[in-house]
Every structure is written in C-alpha cells, then in structure tokens.
Amino acid sequence: MNEIPQTAPAKATDTETVEQDLYQKRKKIYPREVHGIFAAMRVAGVAGLLGFYYLMPWILWDGRQAILFDLPERKFYILGMVFWPQDFIYLTLLLVVAALSLFFFTALAGRLWCGYACPQTVWTEAFLWIERKVEGSRQKQMKRDQRSMDLEKFSKKFLKHFLWLAFALFTGFTFVGYFTPIRELAAAIPTLDFGGWEAFWILFYGFATYGNAGWLREQVCIYMCPYARFQSAMFDKNTLIISYDEKRGEPRGARKKSADPQALGLGSCVDCSICVQVCPTGIDIRDGLQYQCIGCAACIDACDEVMDKMGYAKGLIKYTTQNRLDGDHTSIFRPRIILYASILLAIVVGTIIGIINRSPIDLDIIRDRNSLFRETGIGTIENVYTLKVINKDVVDHAYNLSVDGIEGMKLHIQKDRIFAESGAVIELPVSIEMDPDKLTQRTTEIFFKLETIDADMSITEEARFLGPLPMN
Amino acid sequence: MGENQVISTEDTPTIQKVIAVMWPSFLVAGMETIVFFTLFDPQYVFMDYDVTRTGAYSIGFFLFWGFAILPCVLTMYFARPCKPCAVYKDELEPQDK
Numbered sequence: 001m002n003e004i005p006q007t008a009p010a011k012a013t014d015t016e017t018v019e020q021d022l023y024q025k026r027k028k029i030y031p032r033e034v035h036g037i038f039a040a041m042r043v044a045g046v047a048g049l050l051g052f053y054y055l056m057p058w059i060l061w062d063g064r065q066a067i068l069f070d071l072p073e074r075k076f077y078i079l080g081m082v083f084w085p086q087d088f089i090y091l092t093l094l095l096v097v098a099a100l101s102l103f104f105f106t107a108l109a110g111r112l113w114c115g116y117a118c119p120q121t122v123w124t125e126a127f128l129w130i131e132r133k134v135e136g137s138r139q140k141q142m143k144r145d146q147r148s149m150d151l152e153k154f155s156k157k158f159l160k161h162f163l164w165l166a167f168a169l170f171t172g173f174t175f176v177g178y179f180t181p182i183r184e185l186a187a188a189i190p191t192l193d194f195g196g197w198e199a200f201w202i203l204f205y206g207f208a209t210y211g212n213a214g215w216l217r218e219q220v221c222i223y224m225c226p227y228a229r230f231q232s233a234m235f236d237k238n239t240l241i242i243s244y245d246e247k248r249g250e251p252r253g254a255r256k257k258s259a260d261p262q263a264l265g266l267g268s269c270v271d272c273s274i275c276v277q278v279c280p281t282g283i284d285i286r287d288g289l290q291y292q293c294i295g296c297a298a299c300i301d302a303c304d305e306v307m308d309k310m311g312y313a314k315g316l317i318k319y320t321t322q323n324r325l326d327g328d329h330t331s332i333f334r335p336r337i338i339l340y341a342s343i344l345l346a347i348v349v350g351t352i353i354g355i356i357n358r359s360p361i362d363l364d365i366i367r368d369r370n371s372l373f374r375e376t377g378i379g380t381i382e383n384v385y386t387l388k389v390i391n392k393d394v395v396d397h398a399y400n401l402s403v404d405g406i407e408g409m410k411l412h413i414q415k416d417r418i419f420a421e422s423g424a425v426i427e428l429p430v431s432i433e434m435d436p437d438k439l440t441q442r443t444t445e446i447f448f449k450l451e452t453i454d455a456d457m458s459i460t461e462e463a464r465f466l467g468p469l470p471m472n
Numbered sequence: 473m474g475e476n477q478v479i480s481t482e483d484t485p486t487i488q489k490v491i492a493v494m495w496p497s498f499l500v501a502g503m504e505t506i507v508f509f510t511l512f513d514p515q516y517v518f519m520d521y522d523v524t525r526t527g528a529y530s531i532g533f534f535l536f537w538g539f540a541i542l543p544c545v546l547t548m549y550f551a552r553p554c555k556p557c558a559v560y561k562d563e564l565e566p567q568d569k
Binding site: 071072073074085088091179180195196197198200201216219223224 | 487488491492495506509510511513524525526527529530
C-alpha cells in the first residue's frame with residue numbers, strides 16, 4: 001500500500017521522495033525554481049493581483065477611500081457607488097456570477113483559477129520567493145533542513161520567519177484597511193494605538209496568511225479546497241488540461257544526449273524527474289490527471305527546458321485536451337460552454353442594469369403597533385406611522401411627502417422640512433387624519449409618495465389605513 | 473489485504489482532521505454572519521451591552537464558528553469505524569480464508 005513506484009532519478013539530481021500518500025506523514029515539498037513562459041505569466045499574475053490588493057485601499061475617490069466596506073456604518077463604498085444592507089441582492093448576484101465564472105472557465109480551460117489567480121497560489125508564490133531569497137535554492141534548503149541546528153541555520157530560519165511574519169502582518173493590516181479607513185489605521189501604526197478589534201483582526205488575518213502560505217501550502221489545496229474535489233464534474237474531453245504525452249514519452253529512461261533513443265528503444269522522457277521537483281503539490285504529472293494538480297504549468301516550463309537541452313521537440317508535457325491526446329478533434333463551442341456563457345452574460349447584464357436603475361431613495365413604513373386608530377375628539381380618526389427615509393444618493397436631498405388612496409386624508413408631518421444628508425437614515429413620525437364616514441371598509445390601502453424637492457426622483461410605498469367598521 | 477481495504481479515520485492525517493473540523497465551520501460561520509447581520513443591525517442585537525458594531529460582528533462571527541465546530545466534531549466522532557458485530561464476522565471469515 002505504501003509503496004508507490006518511484007521514478008529512477010538520473011545522475012546529478014537528488015533522490016528526494018516527494019510523492020505523497022494519504023497514509024504517510026506529510027513530507028515538506030521544496031518546489032524547485034522554474035523559468036519559462038508560464039512561470040513568467042504566473043509572476044505577472046501574482047504581481048498584478050498583489051499590487052491591486054495592497055494599493056487599492058489607498059486610492060481615493062471624491063475625497064474618500066475608493067473601496068471601503070464600512071461595517072460600523074453599514075455602508076459599502078465601491079468607487080462612486082454606495083451599497084446598503086438593503087442591497088443584499090447584489091452581493092448574492094455577485095456570488096452567483098463568481099460561481100458561474102468558475103464553472104465557465106473550468107470547463108473551458110481547466111484549473112486556470114488555481115494556477116494563476118487563487119489567493120492561496122498567489123501568496124504561496126510570494127512566500128516561496130522570500131524563502132528562496134533567504135535560504136537559497138531547493139538543494140541548499142534540503143541540505144540545511146537535514147542538518148542539526150547551528151548558527152547559520154538558525155539565522156537563516158529566523159530571518160525567513162521574520163520576513164514572512166512582517167509580510168503577513170502587512171497583509172492583515174491591508175485587509176482591515178478595506179473595512180476601516182486605512183489612513184486612520186496607518187496613522188495609528190507609530191503608537192500601535194489601533195482599536196481593540198482592529199488589532200485583533202490584523203493579527204488574526206496576518207496569522208492566517210502566515211500559516212496558509214508559509215506552512216500549509218499545498219495542503220490547503222488538497223484538504224481544504226472543495227473545488228479540487230468536484231472539478232471533475234466540470235471537466236470533459238474538450239477541457240484544457242496539463243498532460244504528459246505518454247505515447248511519445250514512454251518507455252522513459254536515462255540516456256546520453258548523443259544517444260539515439262530509437263536505437264535504445266526509449267521514448268522522449270529522459271526520466272530526469274525535474275517535472276516532479278518543480279511541482280508545488282508534489283505529484284508526478286506522468287501518472288496522469290490528478291486532483292492535486294493545480295494547473296500551474298511549472299512542469300511544462302521545466303520539461304520544455306530539458307527537451308531543449310536534449311535537442312528534442314518541446315511539448316512532452318503541455319496544455320492539451322483529452323480529445324487531442326486521443327487524436328480527435330477538440331471543439332471549443334460545445335453546449336456546456338454556450339450554456340454557461342449565456343447564463344453568465346444574462347446575469348451580469350441584469351446585475352449592471354439593476355445597479356444603474358437602483359433607486360437612490362428608500363422608504364420604510366412602520367405602523368404604530370399600539371393602537372389601530374385613534375379618535376381625535378373632533379369626530380375624525382387618526383393613524384400614526386413612522387417613516388424611515390434612507391438617502392442612498394451621493395448628495396444631500398430635501399424631500400416632499402404626499403399621500404394618496406382615499407379622498408379627504410390630511411397628512412400631518414412633525415417636521416418642517418424633510419432633509420437627509422447623503423447616506424443618512426432619518427425617522428419621520430407622521431399621522432393621517434380623516435373623517436371616518438368617508439371610509440367604505442375597515443382597511444384601506446394608501447400610498448405614501450416621497451419625492452425630492454426638485455422632483456427628479458420619487459418612491460411610492462404602500463401602507464394601510466385602519467378605521468372603525470363602517471356604519472352603512 | 474482485508475485490513476487495507478478499510479479506510480478508517482485513524483489513517484487520516486491529523487492536519488486533515490483539524491481542517492475537516494475548523495474549515496467547514498469557518499465557511500459556514502462566515503455565511504451565517506453575513507446573512508444574520510444583514511437582517512439584524514448589531515446595535516439592536518447587542519442593545520444591552522457596550523459593544524461597537526465591529527465588536528458585535530466579531531463576537532457574532534466567533535459564536536457562529538463555535539456553534540458550527542460542534543457538529544463538525546460530532547460528525548468526526550460518529551464517523552469513526554465501529555467493530556463489526558459477531559454476526560457479520562461469521563459471514564466474512566470464510567471469504568477471508
């Protein structure tokens with residue numbers, strides 16, 4: 001059970017067992033540094049995404065932070081827009097769009113997300129970079145780890161963890177900066193005088209980053225990621241996968257560069273095991289498609305380099321599809337792709353239209369619960385309501401309120417002027433007085449209409465007017 | 473042969489067990505926190521206590537997390553393999569030989 005066939009390593013490469021078995025204790029994986037087109041793309045992706053993450057909270061829009069999820073105020077600023085808890089539907093739609101995009105891109109091109117954009121990959125890549133800068137190459141790291149502790153080892157480890165922790169805390173600081181104005185947080189750095197909860201979340205998120213990207217790494221993908229487990233449901237024979245060309249590669253074996261593989265009865269694979277050494281999840285791509293493969297394409301870059309050195313054609317490991325491997329035609333536009341794409345497009349367009357047409361006023365009507373109606377003593381009856389006016393607009397507004405539904409209603413507002421600053425919620429107690437003889441039923445629907453003074457925006461909400469049983 | 477076929481939780485790496493408890497509960501707690509505090513303003517929920525909104529969200533999140541950890545631990549506990557009772561053992565033995 002525990003014996004997984006090991007590839008015989010060629011001379012000059014080390015013999016570290018990197019393959020993992022669920023039943024074995026985890027062995028630390030030391031991914032070898034790799035150069036090539038996909039590595040360059042990944043570095044560009046990492047730099048772009050991390051740059052966005054760390055810079056975005058510092059960017060201003062109309063004098064305030066461009067992206068701020070102001071939890072204490074329950075307002076979410078995204079560029080020029082303000083979202084409220086009442087706009088929860090858009091968050092739901094955003095999550096649906098995210099899920100559908102994942103389905104779409106997975107069906108089309110496999111695990112693009114995992115290899116290039118997943119935060120786990122991005123931060124692990126950054127942490128690996130720090131580790132290599134401090135501890136040196138894969139071989140150096142492995143040799144040092146086998147040695148018992150000495151001053152050199154201790155100082156390298158100390159420096160590495162110090163840098164990791166500093167980077168992780170900065171990550172946590174930036175994370176909290178999306179929820180609390182980051183300039184205020186930054187001003188508190190010299191004295192470390194953060195609010196208690198802010199300090200807590202900086203430490204919590206920093207610690208999570210340090211743990212996930214520094215220690216757990218590929219275990220996050222293998223044990224924690226649900227996507228890795230159900231991705232096979234989204235794959236088909238036309239999905240782009242990273243695969244080893246078994247027909248061309250086998251039988252594998254070491255040989256001299258000058259040797260003729262055909263004469264030796266060998267395929268193109270020189271069995272150098274470099275594809276295994278570069279793998280961040282420690283798998284052997286030559287064993288076929290595995291759920292641990294995050295599609296980072298490190299093995300493609302590594303193998304192409306070896307093929308170049310040997311003077312063989314590149315692409316022994318490459319992006320391909322099952323159909324192409326089988327010698328069939330690969331089709332991009334297939335029902336699954338078209339279906340995902342059209343649903344995705346419909347929801348994205350719908351969400352954008354919804355956001356553009358979002359009403360910048362909101363009106364909640366709460367009936368006084370203590371009494372159904374009140375007799376005024378002059379023969380009329382009165383209903384009492386509390387109106388909540390929410391100004392979701394980016395500018396202040398004054399409003400007019402009117403009511404409609406029954407002839408002869410008198411609206412009493414206990415304020416001279418209805419005014420709400422941008423983003424404010426105001427409570428407005430109002431009462432409606434009316435002659436009970438004019439009521440034809442106990443409950444009548446009435447309509448409150450709130451409009452801005454300049455009358456370019458309005459909202460109408462329904463309420464009920466209660467009275468005594470009509471006499472006639 | 474027979475022993476290897478039974479994949480028991482004893483063979484699961486500790487890290488996987490820890491993750492199987494802490495991680496799903498974390499995800500669920502996150503979702504619960506978002507939905508709960510969208511519907512209820514923490515200033516009303518924690519009216520009687522002197523807690524800021526940020527504090528209320530944080531406390532709420534950890535309460536949800538704690539409550540979600542409990543079923544995960546219980547699931548893990550009940551998923552432990554049981555010894556087959558004597559009746560089945562008799563049926564299995566001839567095949568093993």
